[in-house]
Amino acid sequence: MSNTVTAGASVHRSPGDWALKVAPWVVLFVILAIVPFQFPSFRVEQFCFWMTLAIAACGLNLLTGYNGQISVGHGALFGIGAYTTGILITEFGVPLFGATVASAVVCFAAGILIGLPALRIKGLYLALVTLAVATLFPLLLEQFSAITGGSGGLQITSPQLYRGEMRERPIRLESPVAGLENDQWKYFVFLGITVVIFILSRNLIKSRVGRSLVAVRDNEVAAESSGIPVSQVKIVTFGLSAAIAGIGGSLFALDQGQLYPSSFTIVLSIYILVAVVVGGAASIIGPAIGAVFYGLFSDVIVQQMPDRIQPARAVILGVLLILLMLLAPGGIVGGFRTLQAKWSARRSSTHSSGLAVTGPSVTGPPAAGPEVTA
Amino acid sequence: MKDFLQILLVGIGDGAVYAMLGLGLVVIYRSTGLLNFAQGEMAMFSTFIVWTMWSLGLPMWLAILGGMAGGFCVGALVHQVAVRPVGDPHEKPLAVVIVTIGLFLGVNGAAQLIWGTLDRSMPPLFGRGQVTVFGVAVAWQKIGAVIVLGVMVLLFYLLFQHTKLGLAMRAVASNSESASLVGIPVPRLLMLGWGLAAAVGTVAGVFIAPNLGLGTNLMQLTLIFGFAAITLGGFDSLVGAVVGGFVVGALSSVMPRYITIFEKMPLAPAFILILAVLLFRPEGLFGKKQVTRV
Amino acid sequence: MSSAGDGVSSAGDGVSSAGHLLEVKTLGAGYGIVEVLFGVDLVVDQGEVVVVLGANGAGKTTTLRAISGMIAATGQVTFLGESVLGRRPDQLVKRGMAHVPQGRGTVTSLTVEENLRIGAFVRSDEQIESDIEQWFEAFPRLGERRDQLAGSMSGGEQQMLAIARALMSRPKLLLLDEPSLGLAPLVTHEVFDRLREISTSTGTAVLLVEQNANLALDFAARAYVLEAGRIVLSGNAADLQGDAAIQKAYLGV
Ligand SMILES: Nc1ncnc2c1ncn2[C@@H]1O[C@H](COP(=O)(O)OP(=O)(O)O)[C@@H](O)[C@H]1O
Numbered sequence: 001m002s003n004t005v006t007a008g009a010s011v012h013r014s015p016g017d018w019a020l021k022v023a024p025w026v027v028l029f030v031i032l033a034i035v036p037f038q039f040p041s042f043r044v045e046q047f048c049f050w051m052t053l054a055i056a057a058c059g060l061n062l063l064t065g066y067n068g069q070i071s072v073g074h075g076a077l078f079g080i081g082a083y084t085t086g087i088l089i090t091e092f093g094v095p096l097f098g099a100t101v102a103s104a105v106v107c108f109a110a111g112i113l114i115g116l117p118a119l120r121i122k123g124l125y126l127a128l129v130t131l132a133v134a135t136l137f138p139l140l141l142e143q144f145s146a147i148t149g150g151s152g153g154l155q156i157t158s159p160q161l162y163r164g165e166m167r168e169r170p171i172r173l174e175s176p177v178a179g180l181e182n183d184q185w186k187y188f189v190f191l192g193i194t195v196v197i198f199i200l201s202r203n204l205i206k207s208r209v210g211r212s213l214v215a216v217r218d219n220e221v222a223a224e225s226s227g228i229p230v231s232q233v234k235i236v237t238f239g240l241s242a243a244i245a246g247i248g249g250s251l252f253a254l255d256q257g258q259l260y261p262s263s264f265t266i267v268l269s270i271y272i273l274v275a276v277v278v279g280g281a282a283s284i285i286g287p288a289i290g291a292v293f294y295g296l297f298s299d300v301i302v303q304q305m306p307d308r309i310q311p312a313r314a315v316i317l318g319v320l321l322i323l324l325m326l327l328a329p330g331g332i333v334g335g336f337r338t339l340q341a342k343w344s345a346r347r348s349s350t351h352s353s354g355l356a357v358t359g360p361s362v363t364g365p366p367a368a369g370p371e372v373t374a
Numbered sequence: 375m376k377d378f379l380q381i382l383l384v385g386i387g388d389g390a391v392y393a394m395l396g397l398g399l400v401v402i403y404r405s406t407g408l409l410n411f412a413q414g415e416m417a418m419f420s421t422f423i424v425w426t427m428w429s430l431g432l433p434m435w436l437a438i439l440g441g442m443a444g445g446f447c448v449g450a451l452v453h454q455v456a457v458r459p460v461g462d463p464h465e466k467p468l469a470v471v472i473v474t475i476g477l478f479l480g481v482n483g484a485a486q487l488i489w490g491t492l493d494r495s496m497p498p499l500f501g502r503g504q505v506t507v508f509g510v511a512v513a514w515q516k517i518g519a520v521i522v523l524g525v526m527v528l529l530f531y532l533l534f535q536h537t538k539l540g541l542a543m544r545a546v547a548s549n550s551e552s553a554s555l556v557g558i559p560v561p562r563l564l565m566l567g568w569g570l571a572a573a574v575g576t577v578a579g580v581f582i583a584p585n586l587g588l589g590t591n592l593m594q595l596t597l598i599f600g601f602a603a604i605t606l607g608g609f610d611s612l613v614g615a616v617v618g619g620f621v622v623g624a625l626s627s628v629m630p631r632y633i634t635i636f637e638k639m640p641l642a643p644a645f646i647l648i649l650a651v652l653l654f655r656p657e658g659l660f661g662k663k664q665v666t667r668v
Numbered sequence: 669m670s671s672a673g674d675g676v677s678s679a680g681d682g683v684s685s686a687g688h689l690l691e692v693k694t695l696g697a698g699y700g701i702v703e704v705l706f707g708v709d710l711v712v713d714q715g716e717v718v719v720v721l722g723a724n725g726a727g728k729t730t731t732l733r734a735i736s737g738m739i740a741a742t743g744q745v746t747f748l749g750e751s752v753l754g755r756r757p758d759q760l761v762k763r764g765m766a767h768v769p770q771g772r773g774t775v776t777s778l779t780v781e782e783n784l785r786i787g788a789f790v791r792s793d794e795q796i797e798s799d800i801e802q803w804f805e806a807f808p809r810l811g812e813r814r815d816q817l818a819g820s821m822s823g824g825e826q827q828m829l830a831i832a833r834a835l836m837s838r839p840k841l842l843l844l845d846e847p848s849l850g851l852a853p854l855v856t857h858e859v860f861d862r863l864r865e866i867s868t869s870t871g872t873a874v875l876l877v878e879q880n881a882n883l884a885l886d887f888a889a890r891a892y893v894l895e896a897g898r899i900v901l902s903g904n905a906a907d908l909q910g911d912a913a914i915q916k917a918y919l920g921v
């Protein structure tokens with residue numbers, strides 16, 4: 001690992017460095033490819049859920065991390081994606097992944113709608129409005145029980161050939177590949193979609209559009225005066241972010257096969273936000289790391305704890321969030337980068353130990369609060 | 375008509391409680407410039423403290439005072455260890471939002487650990503009696519809420535307008551740098567603001583708990599009503615919180631009765647109100663125009 | 669820490685440290701990784717009026733902010749014989765140091781009277797009310813507007829209010845950051861005239877930082893010239909004023 005650190009910090013690009021840069025990704029993909037064969041089916045199912053969360057977090061990260069618009073309501077967009085998929089499949093017989101595409105479109109529109117007020121409402125106030133959306137959403141689902149099934153839930157069914165006749169049956173993702181179990185097949189499909197989404201967002205962020213997202217976040221007035229259409233950027237980012245969260249929700253629906261309003265409360269929104277900030281806002285891979293962290297935490301660690309102290313899970317997450325903001329506001333990725341920078345600074349200073357001038361010195365004790373790199 | 379009046383009065387009684395929660399939010403906003411998303415959870419927590427003392431045999435009024443003191447300590451502590459070290463909410467809204475959300479999770483989980491997930495029942499402070507006003511029956515509990523609210527507003531008014539401490543708190547909220555340059559120990563005053571807000575939240579909780587049953591999600595919907603109240607009234611206005619509370623209470627009680635789509639969502643009118651006010655009059659009815667600065 | 673090391677000051681004049689009201693040695697400060705001050709040395713005696721001159725961006729504001737504890741700093745700051753580096757501004761006000769920040773720093777959402785009252789926050793004596801009335805007599809324009817919000821007043825009035833508010837704490841040392849900034853020349857003259865009256869009548873020492881050299885040198889007894897975070901020159905105000913070469917080189921007059 002330490003070799004890759006130097007490679008990342010180095011300015012020179014030799015073929016060796018390049019190999020070191022690529023190597024971790026190769027290792028990662030090998031691991032991801034082996035994983036479904038090494039774990040029991042219920043774990044593989046959980047991994048699928050983690051991926052839906054990672055996708056939603058990726059969407060939120062575009063908005064909050066890169067564009068600086070705070071949303072505490074992405075659970076609702078995730079839910080819109082899930083229910084759109086469920087309803088399209090059950091009521092209109094849309095093919096499974098066709099429904100995913102349609103959900104993305106619907107969520108894009110929903111995001112634009114929520115984004116409109118965001119043009120005038122910022123910071124804490126936007127957080128407030130999105131919080132209200134998140135709180136309202138499960139109530140909306142119950143209000144419109146005629147199409148959502150209300151608190152009784154929505155069973156997602158599609159016409160399937162059963163004992164020689166077409167019947168409405170619960171949806172299933174069946175593996176077309178011999179030797180792959182259904183859950184393993186699902187895992188690879190989800191993995192493929194997740195990877196594509198993360199790569200697309202990376203490309204978006206590295207593009208001119210991505211730079212304008214960041215410019216708007218850092219200083220709206222300056223962005224405006226350098227010719228960036230601030231309003232358009234903010235609105236479209238909201239839409240895109242929502243669409244991605246919607247894809248996550250859609251996969252969640254395909255994964256679960258049934259939907260209940262209680263899955264889409266404010267708590268879900270908070271967990272998506274947790275994934276973003278724990279992993280590292282404004283880093284591409286951060287939300288994925290955060291989602292894995294959250295998954296490990298809630299599906300593995302918490303399960304080991306005795307039932308009586310299950311609520312401790314919320315306490316631990318809460319304390320963790322606060323500590324993170326105080327100690328490592330850049331999340332796991334941010335913390336790693338800081339270490340990396342320190343390490344390479346130390347290396348370069350030992351190399352040039354003859355010179356008096358070292359890295360920038362900090363005047364006095366650090367100011368009270370660390371900065372958010374978001 | 376009588377029917378309408380009945381619903382309206384119920385709404386105004388509820389509104390008094392939203393206003394109390396709103397007062398706590400305003401106190402924090404005025405002294406620190408931030409919206410505390412954990413305000414409701416902190417109120418829930420201190421209401422449980424009240425319940426515990428009461429079920430141990432203390433008289434209700436003493437239990438409430440104890441709960442307020444407990445709430446004050448929780449609020450002050452939370453500010454010292456979690457909120458203050460993060461820095462200026464205007465410069466780092468994301469970090470502050472995350473911290474208050476962390477508090478939300480932490481306080482809620484702590485309450486579940488301590489008191490479990492079963493709802494407890496708490497007696498109404500002013501009994502279950504009713505009185506007939508304009509031919510409409512009104513619970514003493516609702517009238518009591520309005521009176522207690524009135525007392526609280528009066529006390530806060532006196533604090534902010536007629537004491538040195540209150541003046542200093544206002545100075546801190548308006549310009550904390552200038553405040554510290556005249557010798558005001560800013561961190562200590564902020565801590566006090568958080569403590570006071572939490573103490574006020576206790577009272578709100580004591581009034582809501584008999585209605586909804588005292589559980590760990592006591593405040594999650596109520597908080598949105600409280601936010602709606604102060605959004606309408608203006609984030610920095612005590613009077614605004616009261617007026618906003620009454621309007622929100624009345625709307626949320628009357629609208630679902632007459633407009634079927636709101637039937638299962640009494641929260642929806644409050645949400646629409648929040649959105650409309652932030653869009654068209656972000657400083658609210660009584661607030662100072664500075665919301666847009668953020 | 670390293671900033672203190674390379675701070676070689678040209679102002680080291682070997683004054684003994686005993687008896688100074690304020691003594692600043694090898695003061696270093698900055699913002700994040702950007703260093704602004706590289707070892708500033710200066711002293712202010714009881715009742716003395718001292719000015720620090722410097723162009724825009726020289727670090728004048730940073731110097732005052734470091735002295736009054738608004739930003740972290742390195743070096744030494746001794747006030748009334750006590751090391752005060754690392755103290756918060758409010759703790760320094762209690763000890764007798766008042767800072768009028770650049771850009772007035774009135775509390776705009778409080779009334780004029782409340783601004784004066786809050787200025788006396790560290791006091792608990794009986795004379796607060798009479799002090800307030802005295803300021804209103806000295807500045808009738810403030811008196812007329814006592815119940816108006818401070819934010820609604822003109823720049824000159826706010827500057828006077830900010831100075832009066834700082835003096836309400838009855839400080840031994842007043843730090844003043846560019847009172848002339850953004851004021852019309854006529855108003856600036858008036859503010860300085862009033863300052864002169866106040867400092868002679870109350871005996872309050874003043875550490876003023878200014879760009880406006882002529883005005884400040886008229887007002888002060890001694891002066892320092894700050895350039896790019898270092899003191900490059902110091903002396904009696906009258907000498908500096910008389911020296912055409914210095915005027916040209918450092919003061920851009
Ligand atoms: N808040 C800040 N953050 C970063 N740099 C600053 C800040 N304030 C001032 N500076 C920089 O410090 C230097 C000195 O500023 P300042 O002390 O305000 O100078 P002066 O008051 O003499 O005009 C300038 O280069 C300025 O850009």
Ligand SMILES: [Mg+2]
Pocket residue numbers: 728729730770846
């Ligand atoms: Mg300056």
